[in-house]
Amino acid sequence: MTDTDRQRAEAKTFIEETAARKLARRRATARLDIGDKFRILEELHEAERDISAIRVAARSLAPKRDK
Amino acid sequence: MNTKEVLEVLNDMRDKGVIQRYALGGAVGAAVYLEPFYTKDLDVFVALERKGTLIDLSAIYSYLTARGFETKGQWVVIGGWDVEFLPPYSPLTEQALSEATVIPWENMRVSVMQPEHLVAICLETGRIKDHERIAKFLEQEAFDADTLRRILANHGLLEKWERFMRRYETREMT
Numbered sequence: 001m002t003d004t005d006r007q008r009a010e011a012k013t014f015i016e017e018t019a020a021r022k023l024a025r026r027r028a029t030a031r032l033d034i035g036d037k038f039r040i041l042e043e044l045h046e047a048e049r050d051i052s053a054i055r056v057a058a059r060s061l062a063p064k065r066d067k
Numbered sequence: 068m069n070t071k072e073v074l075e076v077l078n079d080m081r082d083k084g085v086i087q088r089y090a091l092g093g094a095v096g097a098a099v100y101l102e103p104f105y106t107k108d109l110d111v112f113v114a115l116e117r118k119g120t121l122i123d124l125s126a127i128y129s130y131l132t133a134r135g136f137e138t139k140g141q142w143v144v145i146g147g148w149d150v151e152f153l154p155p156y157s158p159l160t161e162q163a164l165s166e167a168t169v170i171p172w173e174n175m176r177v178s179v180m181q182p183e184h185l186v187a188i189c190l191e192t193g194r195i196k197d198h199e200r201i202a203k204f205l206e207q208e209a210f211d212a213d214t215l216r217r218i219l220a221n222h223g224l225l226e227k228w229e230r231f232m233r234r235y236e237t238r239e240m241t
């Protein structure tokens with residue numbers, strides 16, 4: 001097997017694995033009920049708020065630039 | 068965050084006649100059919116009793132402020148969500164609201180726009196984030212293509228859809 005063949009085989013495996021992961025995720029999503037969806041939305045919202053707070057704190061700790 | 072509180076308020080507003088009906092739209096509506104994703108606010112389309120040609124949202128704000136909910140720009144904060152109340156602004160959004168699907172959840176009935184209407188509204192609105200949302204619906208095969216085509220044809224959006232799909236398919240191939 002040449003290097004090119006090996007790279008093609010690796011690329012093919014990667015694409016197939018990604019597609020399988022996407023399909024598994026889609027099937028898992030399809031099983032979620034509306035309450036699960038709302039709960040995940042709420043968690044994502046809270047995570048984003050935490051990240052924003054960390055960003056603000058990080059900015060306040062960053063050294064000030066000399067003017 | 069408490070989405071249930073938002074839905075309880077919406078159902079109560081409908082029961083008390085403040086609104087005629089409602090339907091979740093926007094990102095939260097889409098997340099009902101897609102893998103959930105982060106969204107800043109919650110869009111609710113509401114049908115109101117018309118007084119002449121003017122659409123008056125004041126009854127909604129009176130109801131909410133009387134119950135202690137705070138406003139923040141065009142939003143009202145309910146259950147930690149920034150909720151925006153939107154009257155239908157086009158024949159498409161009118162149809163999407165009147166044909167919303169009702170999903171039973173716990174002791175409630177939740178009214179959500181159908182996925183094909185959500186896609187069509189994204190196409191009609193046409194911002195970058197709307198196109199990204201359509202891409203999610205396509206990737207996750209979360210709508211019925213024939214139903215969508217019927218809706219697009221009824222609202223003169225087929226040509227816009229073909230243009231969008233040409234760009235989308237080109238992007239997917241690169």
